[in-house]
Amino acid sequence: MNLREASFTKTTIAAADSPRHLLKKILDTTRECMLVIDADMRIAASNAAARDAFGRGLDLEGRRLSEIVRDLDLHEAFRRAVFSQTQSEVRLELNTADRRRFDVHVAPLDLDGNAHAIGFFYETTKIERLESIRQEFLSNISHELRTPLTSILAFVETLEDGAIDDDENNRRFLGVIRRNAERMHSLIADILELSMIESGKVSVEPRRIALTELVDEIFASLGSKAETREVELFNDIGRSVTVLADRVRLEQMLVNLVDNAIKFNRVGGSVTVTHERLSSLDLISVADAGEGIMPEQQTRIFERFYRADRARSREMGGTGLGLAIVKHLAKLHGGEVTVKSILTEGSTFQIQLPRKD
Template sequence: MMSFQNRILRIYSILIGLLLAGVGLVLGQLYPLFVDNTANSLVNSKVEDISAYLSTTEVPKDIQNQIIHKVSFNDHIIESTDIQQTFWMFLFIILFLAFLIAIIIGASVFKKYAVPIEHLTQTAMELAKGNYRVRAFEDDFSGMSKLSKSINILARNLHDISVMRETEKERLKTLIENMGSALLMIDRNGETTIANRSFLKLFQLKFEDVDGKLFRKIGLPDQIEEFIDKLFLTESSNRQQLNIKKNHFTYYMDAYGAPVIGEHGRWLGIVIVMHDITELKKLEQVRKDFVANVSHELKTPVTSIKGFSETLLFGAYKKEETLLSFLEIIHKESNRLQALIIDLLDLSKVEQTGYEISKQKVYFSEIINSSIELTIHLADKKNITIETNIDEQVVILGETNRLKQIIVNLIANAINYSLENTMIKLSVYQNKKYGIFEIEDQGIGISKVEITRIFERFYRVDRARSRNSGGTGLGLAIVKHLVEAHQGYIEVHSEEGKGTIFKVYIPIVNT
């Protein structure tokens, strides 16, 4: 593409050429008059000189006239021809030199003014393309300095605005992508325009599956599609709790939808934010179950104590056998009630935020042996053999009493849920980070569905057996919290009818 300077120089050259050509034509029209006058003056001067000379000679008059006439005619032609040739040559040279001088002057002037203009034009075009880093050359000699400074100020402002816009865009993108709630934006045509990471993860979708697609064709649950339809119909904000079933599991979502309004009240679409409240629902259900279970567990011993005490007050105390039997029952139920209250207080304590234990170096074998001594009588009643495989060198960090509470609970549970004349295996070993206590029984086992719930408060695999054994239903809940307080964790492997394996991981002492 020809530059601005070359284009204007070419136009200038054409105009100068036409102007000089016009001057040449005008001079060409005036030339004959000038030539004739000049030629006549010269010829007349020569004729007069010849006539004066001939008058001094003896040449006849007729011959003199013929000579003068011929000389006059020939000289006129010769003079006219010479003058024309000289004039045209001179005129061409003058006009050509004038053209060259005009072109040289014009090129110099255009270079001074056209180049800055061309540079400013290119700068403006780059700005229009979005290249806000380009700058114009500020030349005070071209007279374009004010325009250059203005364009540079504009470029800097546009650059600052673009940087701010990109920063805000990146912040918004980061916020949308990393927010815990699922977000979906749909335009007025029903096509999805924004779907964040939480939304895609919740419904196991990819961005390519939803971008620009109609919301009905991306495989959303029926409840969400109905909620979206409601928003489109009412064109007003709405909130609704949705139950979404996926992989045989129910998710509870608190969905909030609102219309997106642009400038001049133009309706652009809708935006939906979905908060996962499944855990809140679980906690709410746990709270309800806890209240119901506590009430039930307290009701039984209290009812027994009240009933037997009332019977004694109405005269049964007079019979010694009845009195002793009733007092024994009251004592048993009061012990059960006391155990329940102690476990509740214990659980409440370990569940408190910031609960800490006093850690010290402890040989895991000492904890195991001490716990076996406390529970061996329970195993003897059912003729259960306890087999041990203990690494005496495993040293862990923990609180002795709390560790003993963990092990005693697990051994007691294994005994309670095992059949008579069976075996319980206890093992202690370690890996690079943890000391591991493993207990395996040959009891009734736990189903896969129940394994996820055995650490809930008051949850029992076999309610009749655990209640008859005197258990409160809080033991495993306490065990889980105490293990976590030691920065450890617990694993469960079980098969119905074959038995259960509990593995407790407690951090070892770094040597």
């Protein structure tokens, strides 16, 4: 090795061991977004995660911090780190469609003898969304349980205060207690069922099913409820029609849909179940003649605890989980459930099952 080669090798090793080179290695192996800012508030270094979050994959080096993130608290945190050598914690929410959120730790950094600041962006978007869902779920559960519990306690106190000896009303009071207890039981059963489905603990075993016979059985079990509301039930499915599905789970889906169609129908209305076969799908439709669902509500109707008509749903004894269960069971079959509705004319819920002839 001659002197020039030795000098070149030494320079290369020194460059490889330089603070900037080491910093680049650290940045490239870090999953969290990281930015290094110089005294001019320009980006001196960044990693791939930061480029994806703030620059849509484009290079950020040399650009002003204000060009990619418009947040006064964040800018001040970097300024304090550079000029006052002070660490800071900042909450950041990007003004974008997905509203990404970050906990940001900003600290001073000496780089080649020059004052810089480094920011570590820990994304909390998913955690906060999950926490929001958890809080909403607990709030809904509390509300749904409080209503029947309040009714049960009120009637129990009435009975304890002497109504137990009131032959005209004690049976009625006990009936109210039973109905509310059954409502709580149904709610808890639906919560457990939905939890098992969402956690992947429920599987389906598709078999060939005679669809019209299944619908007849469902009509028979819900017939008295339909008679009470003077709702007619029509099974317009051909006797030879079969579909590939898990019988228990398909029955569960159809019971939920037919039961809802009866509950939210108009007095003297009708519920009609039909079947249509496409090249790759079996379509099972449940149509009612109710008041219909507002367009803005149709996009949320399959959410847990969402009700288009809360007062009527509680009056009819719904838990607000039935359609969410139907949606998940349809997906377990590799299918989907949809709704079409026209105000004052009625709604049609459709289960789409893949065909495998």
